[in-house]
Amino acid sequence: MKICKACTFLSILIILLYSCALPPEDEKESLEPDSSTSELPWTGETEKFTINTKEGVHLNDPQEDAGTAYVTIPSSSVRSTRWEFGVRLTFNPSANNYARFYLASSSEILSGDLNGYYIQIGGTKDNVALYRQNGNQSKLLASGRELMKGNNSPKLFIKVECDANGYWTFWTRMESETEYTKEKQIKDTSITKSICCGIYCVYTKSRCDGFTFHHIQLSDDVITSTEPDDIPDVPDEPDKPDTPESPEYPDNVRNMLLFNEVMYDNAKDGAEYIEFYNPADQDITVKSLRLFKMRATGEIFSTTILKQEDENTNLVIPGKGYICFTHSATTLIRKHKVDGKSITEISKFPQLSNDGGYLALATDEEHPRTIDTCRFIDWMHDTSVTTGISLEKISPELPSLNKNWHSSRNDTGGTPGIKNS
Structure with a gap:
């Protein structure tokens, strides 16, 4: 009897030890070697990525800050080509955290102007979509299902084919699935040349190490087996979120936007305005901001919400660009001879005292920063x-100290929404 009990105990102990020695399923998957991806001739911002057989291409920005990052590999293939790759994210993608896999590009600098095609993972919708880019303009060609909705760590595979006639087809599958799902098909023959394909990530500070691409395969001279759909030639409408999405503020918001120009004592044919400058290379997208009027003591006595009139539209400040707020965009366009693209009209724009004052820009949160x-x-x-002359920054990227301001040199008295005089 004692021998039987001892054998039983030993068997249980062996099973427990064996079970503990096995890594979790996710860990086993993450340890799968991927020598094909790591051996590709990656160039670009390689210092922002970790590239090895264990992870593939993993974003690991050493600055640990918000930004963009890209790497590329040579590729001249567009037609009769198949692209396959896996993607793992440690978060649910958003308008400020998403990735692109460029299938074809005319430039190795994926953060600049180029002509090409790319697959976008996430954005305003939790889906995978095919885009064409011409210069700095992107055109949605085909939008897939929202397979990442509610998933805080999506893991998926994507396959794309372009046949000899310019029919683009893409498929997706989650890692837990065994079969691909055909998403969409579209014909587009606008771009026929490429010099590279690559990875482009847009991220906030908290997601600077949350992107991984792996098992990347590129096959040219492919004879596709897909038949064109009945009506594949009509591009999808641009993606719109089911409900308005509030973009995330960066973890560190200090100086993400800087005061750049203030018109507080306007001419009779002009209007007051306040302009801000985005010193970063990447665009800033926020739902709204708060503008405070303060006393010299720092006491706030007036608050204005800065936002678009359309509740479904965000404020977008381009990298190295401007946004100008006023109560009359038409007046500024006429007076200062500007196109008005960077001017946002605020119906309750605060009146600025001709005697001067103090201003603060803050996040529109329960506890503004x-x-x-x-x-x-x-x-x-x-x-x-x-009177009729704005105060403008001498150096827009430097702090908004008193000594960094002077009178506008522009003939109209100011430069709302454009570069200072």
Whole structure:
């Protein structure tokens, strides 16, 4: 009896030890070697990625800050080509955290202007979509199902084919699935040349290591087996979220936007305005901001919400670009001879005192965080006449200190929404 009990105990112990020695299923999957991806001749911002047989191509920005990153490999293939790759994210994608796999590109700098095609993973919808890019403009060609909706760590595989006639087809499958699902098919023959394909990531500070691409395969001279759909030639409508999505603020918002120009004592045929500058290379997308008028003590006595009139439209400030707020965009366009693309009209724009004052820009949150502050007053001008002349930054990227301002040199008295004079 004692021998039987001892054998039983030993058997249980062996089973437990064996079970503990086995890695979790996810860990086993992450350890699968991927020598084909790591051996590809990657170039670009390689210092922002870890590339090895264990992970494939893993974003690992050493700056640990918000930004963009890209790497490319040579590729001249467009027609009769198949692209296959896996993607793993450690978060649910959003308008500020998404990835692109460029199937074809005319430039090795994926963050700039180029002509090409790309697959976007995430964005305003939790799906996979095919785009064509011409210069800095992107056109949605085909939008897939929202297979990542509600998934905080999506893991999927994507396959794309372009046949000899220019029919593009793409499929997706989650790692837990065994069969691909055909998403969409579209004909587009606009771009026929390429020099590379590659990976492009857009991320906030908290997601600077949350992207992994693996098992990347590129096959040319492919004879596709798919038959064209009945009506494959009509591009999908641009993606719109089912409900308006509030983009995330970065973890560190200080100086993500800077005061750049203030018109507080406008001419009779002009209007007051406040302009901000985005010092970063990447665009900033936010739902809204708060503008505070303050006393010298820092006490806030007026709050204005800065947002688009259309509740479904976000504020977008292009990298190295501007956004200008006013109560009358038409007046600024006429007075200062600008196109108005960077001007946003605020119906309740606050009146600025001709005697000067203090301003602060902050996040529109339950507990607002300060982005930038500035002062405006006549003695900051360097001209005797101040009415109808804006105060503008001497160096837009430097802090908004009193000594970094002077009078606008523009003939119209200001430069709302464009580069300072």
